[in-house]
């Protein structure tokens with residue numbers, strides 16, 4: 506099992522390249538199931554979650570692999586086992602997004618109920634509500650969701666996908682993918698507006714789907730009789746980009762971050778500017794410059810275009826060093842605070858009060874052995890280690906490898922001192 510040893514404090518400088526977006530690539534890999542033939546994603550990131558999804562697609566009957574240039578090929582001509590096995594699904598929540606495409610393609614699908622995870626419960630009730638509205642019969646059998654389309658196929662409908670925490674990203678993906686092959690028109694109200702959902706919709710339209718309202722909370726989908734596979738890159742990963750923007754700010758550095766689009770990071774840039782960072786668009790991404798005191802800021806996570814929950818932990822590491830007190834409120838996953846206790850071990854002063862954390866800024870963080878718990882909390886501990894005095898040891902680095910491609914190589918390339926050690 507790998508650990509990271511991180512020497513700090515460090516100054517960073519130079520350019521970091523952001524990979525293709527994990528949360529766009531995963532549902533787009535599922536969309537490949539809608540069309541017999543070969544889909545190619547030229548820039549699918551090389552991550553543990555992507556490899557898990559490749560295994561899942563292969564278990565369904567697809568032929569999956571990367572060519573020598575690293576392009577990901579998915580041939581979904583043969584789908585002979587439309588079953589998402591528990592052993593695979595339990596490791597990755599995103600597996601649930603094979604439900605919609607397989608229901609539309611095969612008429613019947615079984616997918617294991619995803620378990621909970623470190624960031625909280627991960628219900629799928631809204632997914633199921635949406636697929637039922639399209640005419641599917643859905644029932645639970647031994648921990649598996651079984652979904653069956655009516656004999657004549659799915660039928661378009663008006664569907665509301667709002668829930669207690671806003672819309673659902675993968676739920677919108679599931680229902681939108683199923684609706685592309687339904688008879689008639691589907692209107693999804695309270696659709697998720699995340700850029701990764703929009704990227705999937707553009708991908709589906711390139712395959713021959715007819716989706717309007719992309720990027721808005723109201724999607725109108727006219728069903729078609731077939732879709733064709735395409736070759737198309739995914740957008741840059743805005744969460745990886747935001748993580749590196751915080752790396753620049755927490756180390757009082759200047760970084761050029763390539764392959765990201767500030768137009769889909771307005772809330773993130775707003776909070777960075779509010780704490781005193783300079784964030785400027787660059788031709789292929791952005792520049793982030795931080796020098797001087799980090800100002801306090803209040804952050805509330807919300808559905809897009811609000812502040813993304815996937816950057817909450819990273820900003821907590823930054824605000825732990827602010828010149829004043831901040832309040833972070835988590836409105837998407839109220840329990841997404843596994844990083845609080847670990848950062849307090851590094852001499853941060855964080856106090857959880859329900860869905861809020863009071864962040865009392867401290868002069869400095871002190872290196873310590875800490876435990877990674879989930880993908881983004883782990884990245885936050887790496888960021889804290891860049892600024893902490895001494896050598897921070899982060900255990901269970903496999904959490905980070907789920908969503909960041911060679912994070913230590915990218916950060917070392919701009920001046921960090923991170924050692925990956927197999928213990």
Ligand code: EPZ
Pocket residue numbers: 527528531598599626627628629630631632633668669670671672673674675676697814815837838880881908
């Ligand atoms: C996606 O998860 C992302 N994952 C998550 O990123 C991200 O944190 C999340 O969206 C929110 O932005 C992928 O895209 C693979 P949701 P998803 O359904 O779709 C509740 C990462 O770090 N809800 O939008 O599973 C749910 O409990 C990961 O890359 C229901 O109540 O999230 C949560 O409180 C972590 N019923 C809220 O909605 C449902 O049927 C948002 O969940 C579905 C969701």
